[in-house]
Amino acid sequence: MSSNETIIRVDNIHKYYQVYDKPNDRLKQFIVPRFKKLIGQEGAKYFKEFKALNNVSFEVKKGETVGIIGRNGSGKSTLLQMICGTLTPTQGEIETRGRIAALLELGSGFNPEFTGRENVYMNATVLGLTTEEVNDRFDSIVEFADIGDFIDQPIKTYSSGMAVRLAFAVIAHVDADILVIDEALSVGDAFFVQKCMRFLRKFMENGTVLFVSHDTGAIINLCQRVVWLDKGEIKMIGEPKDISKEYLAAMYISHQDGTAPMSATNKNRSTVGLEQNSEPEDVKDMRLDFINTTQYRNDIEIIKFDENSEGFGSGGAVINSAHLLDENGERLAWVVGGENVTVRIECTSNTYMTSPIVGFLVKDRLGQHLFGDNTYLTYLEEPVHIAEGEVFVANFQFRMPVLPMGDYSMTVAIAEGSQQGHVQHHWMHDAIVLKSHSSSVSTGLVGVPMKKIEMTSL
Structure with a gap:
């Protein structure tokens, strides 16, 4: 595959769900339309149609890292599940090339009654590895997950962080062409998250990544393009910085009754050395x-x-x-x-x-x-x-x-x-x-000491 070749193509995707007000409406919907059809009459609908995704289309090139952002309920997880093949679109087509490894909901793809060892073999086999390949990589998977003797305990005894550790360890060893990650890295201790980020950045050198996050900082830092979903439809596709600015503005406005946002970004890079010849002025925040x-x-x-x-x-x-x-x-x-x-x-x-x-x-x-x-x-x-x-x-x-x-x-x-x-x-x-554990910083990656802050009327 060339670097310009499309590895994921989402074409005019729609996903609708039937929502029923009462349980017996589901039975009516199953029986009544069929009976009316037999006697040549139009059948009534006993459900409301919920459009989880509506006319979504985009392409991802080989080697790209594409972010997907949007509010809860915008259709992000539904879209990822269809790309991974665990959901079927109501309308439209999705084409993918290569092996896909996904880290979606916590513990997804794991049988809670099986041990970690059994789930490794089952999950890796589903992702395309042979038993011999899993045998060769099993020790590395266990070392990456770092869950100790819990590898032989049922998944239902795992914490959410341990389940993510094992799931990520598996997808890190299946030689995937496409990685799909849905907010899963928000769970886990700092050591493991850093290990995952090192693997992810290495994978991004040649592999293709779909990355879902509410964290615009992560989107800007990791992604080359961003798809913004809103109420099941594509709002914008473009550069991470541009999309993140528009997304944050929309989020602020929706929470502030249309009031335009005020923002500030505080960033600091400390520059320190050994036994500097001249001492810089010691700036202490007056607050x-x-x-x-x-x-x-x-x-x-x-x-x-x-x-x-x-x-x-x-x-x-x-x-x-x-x-x-x-x-x-x-x-x-x-x-x-x-x-x-x-x-x-x-x-x-x-x-x-x-x-x-x-x-x-x-x-x-x-x-x-x-x-x-x-x-x-x-x-x-x-x-x-x-x-x-x-x-x-x-x-x-x-x-x-x-x-x-x-x-x-x-x-x-x-x-x-x-x-x-x-x-x-x-x-x-x-x-x-x-x-x-606590902080006065509300925006930016770090806060810097303010030597003086003034506000006066003119």
Whole structure:
């Protein structure tokens, strides 16, 4: 298949349902029209017709990632089920090419009475794998799901998060051409979501993805085109940023009696280094003392460093630990957004290093890069030399941004060389997880301290 070849074609799709006011109306509808037809009379209808989808048409090219957005009840899930073949259109045609793997409703495709092991074999077989292929990949599927001994327990004993883990692990190993994902990644812990996002971004390099989400940030970050469904019909198809703006405007207006929305986007990228020669002006939000006495205080829980985090590297140096410290150098289990912190990364060299680079990166649950930095520019003119077997640390001092509520992760790494060309000695995904429990941020990916805010009449 060429990259311009259509892999999904949805042509004039309609999906209607019969809605009955009373149970006996269903029986009447079954009997009366047939009787009237026998005597040559027009049969009455005892139902109302609900149009879940009406005249929906679009195409998806091979290698595209297409988002589908819309309010609850707009027909998103119905459309995905028809593309996957679990629902039949009332009218119209759907054509797909290649193997489709779908993650729709929680636990869909699983038999709750079967064990996880049995469901893996059943689900993977339905998706086109042979028993021999499942045997070869079973250990990898179990490792990806990371549900331990529950693999031999019935699915009905699983939490929703465990069911999603197993379902995603299966679709990640079936060599699909098309992935269909319907909001399922909103369930699960931060470590697993980050693992899924890494797989998804890798798959998107060559595969085709249909991604349903209410999160316009995710749509903008992941998708190349967006289909906006509204009341079963296509409202717009276009660029993610353009469609998301229109969608958010429509959502605001519908909730504010037609009042036009006011919006603000606060984004921050922290730039920090080691032992900077000149100290930047310390900007503290003048509202912070007040905010920290209210429910809007940005309480961020710090899940301690995981030395067994997934990662990669040549092994020329290894990361021993990473911690967040307060101004007194004490390790933090909690931090408040807007306060001064230090990220301390301890490493050991396994070889003589002439230009080490240590850095960190904070990502949200979708894997979007929020802020971070490394030591390269600080020591560009006078590189640090590290002897073989030497233990060394990198400290990054900065004011913690205010994070919206949710899960975040910190990746830490050590390399050697330059920004453009370097050897990656040790990269640790999700070495630290941050959980923001409350926040004053209502818009944007992060909040930045405001030095001054004024409102005056003229």
